Amino acid sequence: MNRSAIEKLLRDLHNHKIGPREAAEQLSILPYENLDFARVDHHRSLRSGLPEVIYGKGKTTDQLDGIIKTLHKAESDILVTKLDPKVRKKLKHLPSGAKYNETAQALVIQKSKNKKRLGHIVVVTAGTSDIPIAEEAQITAELFGSKVERIFDVGVAGIHRLLDKVEGLRKARVIIVVAGMDGALTGVVGGLVSCPVIAVPTSVGYGASFGGVSALLTMLNSCATGVATVNIDNGFGAGCIAHKINLLGE
Secondary structure: OOOOHHHHHHHHOOOOOOOOHHHHHHHHOOOOOEOOOOOOOOHHHHHOOOOOOOOOOOHHHHHHHHHHHHHHHOOOEEEOOOHHHHHHOOOOOOOOOOOOOOOOOEEEEEOOOOOOOOEEEEEEEHHHHHHHHHHHHHHHHHHOEEEEEEOOOHHHHHOOHHHHHHHHHOOOOOOEEEEEOOHHHHHHHHHOOOOEEEEEEEEOHHHHHHHHHHHHHHHOOOOOEEEEEOOOHHHHHHHHEEEEEHHHOO
């Protein structure tokens, strides 16, 4: 139950639309709701400003249906990450308005319509193969309320493609750089801009890239200042951090 849901509950109680018993039942799940297989954290948005997000990989369709249902009942915006398209097709009880991005493997159910998006985040990819992780970051930041611009396929193998976009990069409050293989794009972008840069290594690359470890190490060892690195393929984490940095500018 997020802040707006609690405010609505109190208004309904004040206006006698619900009774004390029903209000008590709804408040009883405020900290978390026990579904046996999951303890859904309804209090998270009050503590951290961001609601609980569902990591889709490894969960059964019944578990996903149950968690989505309880979050929807609590008036939360819902994001399911790493949701395989085959599993998505098996979900039975999705609320109306659910949108699935197959590229990012992300399911979004947004309760707050027409939310104004703030600030300016830019998501940059080295190659087209990095787009799924970049779109996960974009979807995350946009759901939480940030304005996001995309610049795709500007890796160091054709550095002139990036240099054409420097003016746009310098207007950003925070930049997310998504790259696999050698991960070198992060240092280049970090050397061109004054805003924070969040590096996302991806598992894209041939054998010696070690499933993204090569890009991860390059990004961690970047000589550019103001660069921070998240885990391999963690577009969601990058979107969350970028959103919080972006809001500081408001």
